[in-house]
Amino acid sequence: xxxxxxxxxxxxxxxxxxxxxxxAAHVLGVLRxxxxxxxxxxxxxxxxxxxxxxxxxxxxxxxRCRFDDGVPARxxxxxxxxxxxxxxxxxxxxxxAALGVGHIILTNAARVERNYFDTHVLDPRVYRPLLIEGLxxxxxxxxxxxxxxxxxxxxxxxDLSDTYAGDVCLVAHPGVPTSMASALAGCGARRVLxxxxxxxxWNAFELELLERHGFTTVGMGPRTLRVDTACIALLALxxxxxxxxxxxxx
Amino acid sequence: xxxxxxxxxxxxxxxxxxxxxxxAAHVLGVLRxxxxxxxxxxxxxxxxxxxxxxxxxxxxxxxRCRFDDGVPARxxxxxxxxxxxxxxxxxxxxxxAALGVGHIILTNAARVERNYFDTHVLDPRVYRPLLIEGLxxxxxxxxxxxxxxxxxxxxxxxDLSDTYAGDVCLVAHPGVPTSMASALAGCGARRVLxxxxxxxxWNAFELELLERHGFTTVGMGPRTLRVDTACIALLALxxxxxxxxxxxxx
Numbered sequence: 001x002x003x004x005x006x007x008x009x010x011x012x013x014x015x016x017x018x019x020x021x022x023x024a025a026h027v028l029g030v031l032r033x034x035x036x037x038x039x040x041x042x043x044x045x046x047x048x049x050x051x052x053x054x055x056x057x058x059x060x061x062x063x064r065c066r067f068d069d070g071v072p073a074r075x076x077x078x079x080x081x082x083x084x085x086x087x088x089x090x091x092x093x094x095x096x097a098a099l100g101v102g103h104i105i106l107t108n109a110a111r112v113e114r115n116y117f118d119t120h121v122l123d124p125r126v127y128r129p130l131l132i133e134g135l136x137x138x139x140x141x142x143x144x145x146x147x148x149x150x151x152x153x154x155x156x157x158x159d160l161s162d163t164y165a166g167d168v169c170l171v172a173h174p175g176v177p178t179s180m181a182s183a184l185a186g187c188g189a190r191r192v193l194x195x196x197x198x199x200x201x202w203n204a205f206e207l208e209l210l211e212r213h214g215f216t217t218v219g220m221g222p223r224t225l226r227v228d229t230a231c232i233a234l235l236a237l238x239x240x241x242x243x244x245x246x247x248x249x250x
Numbered sequence: 251x252x253x254x255x256x257x258x259x260x261x262x263x264x265x266x267x268x269x270x271x272x273x274a275a276h277v278l279g280v281l282r283x284x285x286x287x288x289x290x291x292x293x294x295x296x297x298x299x300x301x302x303x304x305x306x307x308x309x310x311x312x313x314r315c316r317f318d319d320g321v322p323a324r325x326x327x328x329x330x331x332x333x334x335x336x337x338x339x340x341x342x343x344x345x346x347a348a349l350g351v352g353h354i355i356l357t358n359a360a361r362v363e364r365n366y367f368d369t370h371v372l373d374p375r376v377y378r379p380l381l382i383e384g385l386x387x388x389x390x391x392x393x394x395x396x397x398x399x400x401x402x403x404x405x406x407x408x409d410l411s412d413t414y415a416g417d418v419c420l421v422a423h424p425g426v427p428t429s430m431a432s433a434l435a436g437c438g439a440r441r442v443l444x445x446x447x448x449x450x451x452w453n454a455f456e457l458e459l460l461e462r463h464g465f466t467t468v469g470m471g472p473r474t475l476r477v478d479t480a481c482i483a484l485l486a487l488x489x490x491x492x493x494x495x496x497x498x499x500x
Contacts, residue, residue, distance in 0.1 A: 002474050091341075095479045138473035179494045181431075220486065221493055223388035224252050229345045232479055233486030236470065240487055243471055244429045 001026050003139045004041045004051065005132055006065065015065040016054070024061050027053070039063070042141040044132070047071045074142050075100035076191055077238045080160070081231065082109040082198035083148075086119035088228050093127045095228075096144065097134025099235040102191070103145040105160075107152050109206055111198040122148055152206060156213050164193050169215040171195040172234050173207065176219030180237040183218045185246035194238055199227055251276050253389040254291045254301065255382055256315065265315040266304070274311050277303070289313070292391040294382070297321045324392050325350035326441055327488045330410070331481065332359040332448035333398075336369035338478050343377045345478075346394065347384025349485040352441070353395040355410075357402050359456055361448040372398055402456060406463050414443050419465040421445040422484050423457065426469030430487040433468045435496035444488055449477050 004023050011017045027033045033053050041051040041063070049067035079096065083089070083106045096104060120126050131144055149155040160169070168187045172195065184192065195210060202210070211217065220233060254273050261267045277283045283303050291301040291313070299317035329346065333339070333356045346354060358367070370376050374396070381394055399405040410419070418437045422445065434442065445460060452460070461467065470483060
């Protein structure tokens with residue numbers, strides 16, 4: 001945890017807050033902050049700032065917070081992900097938020113098992129704390145938007161075509177020679193939507209539908225990775241390609 | 251599983267083998283291969299090839315294998331990793347092997363807890379099957395070498411200085427502006443050793459010792475990641491930078 005994230009209802013108008021639970025335990029037990037110590041704080045979906053500990057009464061502590069270090073930019077990469085197994089998705093939530101994703105779009109696909117949609121891992125009460133955990137790790141305040149779609153075809157044909165008109169849409173596919181850096185060369189300030197299929201991959205219909213709607217296929221070498229490994233690797237490559245554009249620095 | 255890995259003692263001189271257990275279950279249950287079907291096989295630390303199913307008697311099956319598709323190159327990236335929590339390391343083994351690591355060097359560091367060295371996750375009987383799982387995912391045969399060091403300073407001063415003389419040694423550190431691609435521009439065919447610290451990072455002494463012994467610090471943006479996320483992200487960036495050198499293609 002590199003940031004204590006707070007929500008508006010937890011603060012009074014002067015910026016004072018009293019915490020217990022995991023955040024207080026972290027400040028007291030890991031940071032060992034006493035009265036007068038300053039800790040990094042952030043307002044969920046708002047600005048970064050600092051909090052000064054005003055009183056300690058374990059397991060509770062009080063802080064007075066100022067949020068004057070600016071609002072982080074929303075991550076420029078969105079993820080279209082075929083719904084993974086619940087166990088895999090549970091592990092991914094925090095890591096996706098930490099890597100930086102603006103919008104996590106979960107979709108059905110031919111190789112997604114129907115019962116994956118019944119999991120409590122798709123309940124905001126389960127995934128929201130995990131996303132916040134990832135933000136606190138990465139020192140970000142911008143909670144990823146999450147949407148869940150049971151029908152792939154209308155999602156691609158209707159929703160994504162509109163939302164991402166003018167943006168860069170990529171679909172990862174093993175063995176494709178186009179690198180992330182070359183696919184994102186010259187992307188400028190546009191948003192990037194990165195599509196990652198289920199274990200076993202998108203089927204031919206899905207891949208063709210994505211390509212017909214403007215998705216460029218990208219690869220990342222000859223090795224086929226598990227979906228969770230691939231998500232992390234591809235998001236890292238996309239953020240790196242955006243931060244160091246091929247046509248400018250390389 | 252995209253490859254069935256076999257070991258020399260499992261085959262007779264004609265290339266015939268009889269399997270039961272998870273590999274047979276995968277061939278029969280997932281690939282649904284019957285008599286006469288061909289499946290991708292590999293010899294551990296040896297060549298890739300194909301196996302033709304000669305008989306099926308669930309949960310056992312027999313195959314006749316030929317290994318004539320060449321030996322994959324040993325991954326050019328090695329990892330110097332401060333020993334993570336056992337739970338994290340257990341999850342990492344297969345992912346490291348899948349991403350491609352020649353040598354996994356686990357080391358102590360100031361912020362590594364001593365009792366991490368007592369875990370059974372450091373027992374080859376535990377990690378070897380997990381490494382093989384990762385190789386079968388990525389269709390590789392080259393089992394990563396693993397070594398475990400309880401003393402950081404002699405490891406860096408004596409062992410690594412010799413072993414990696416003339417190679418590229420990098421140490422990841424949050425917030426450093428040097429990108430992986432620029433650090434690996436012009437690395438040619440040299441091996442790359444990538445050092446990743448514990449949760450909380452290397453301390454000042456460790457970082458200084460690494461830099462004094464030829465390690466270049468590299469960053470990957472402003473976000474601080476969990477060690478397991480960082481390992482996957484940084485290995486993906488290193489392999490990408492090697493595959494698409496900045497001075498040639500970008």
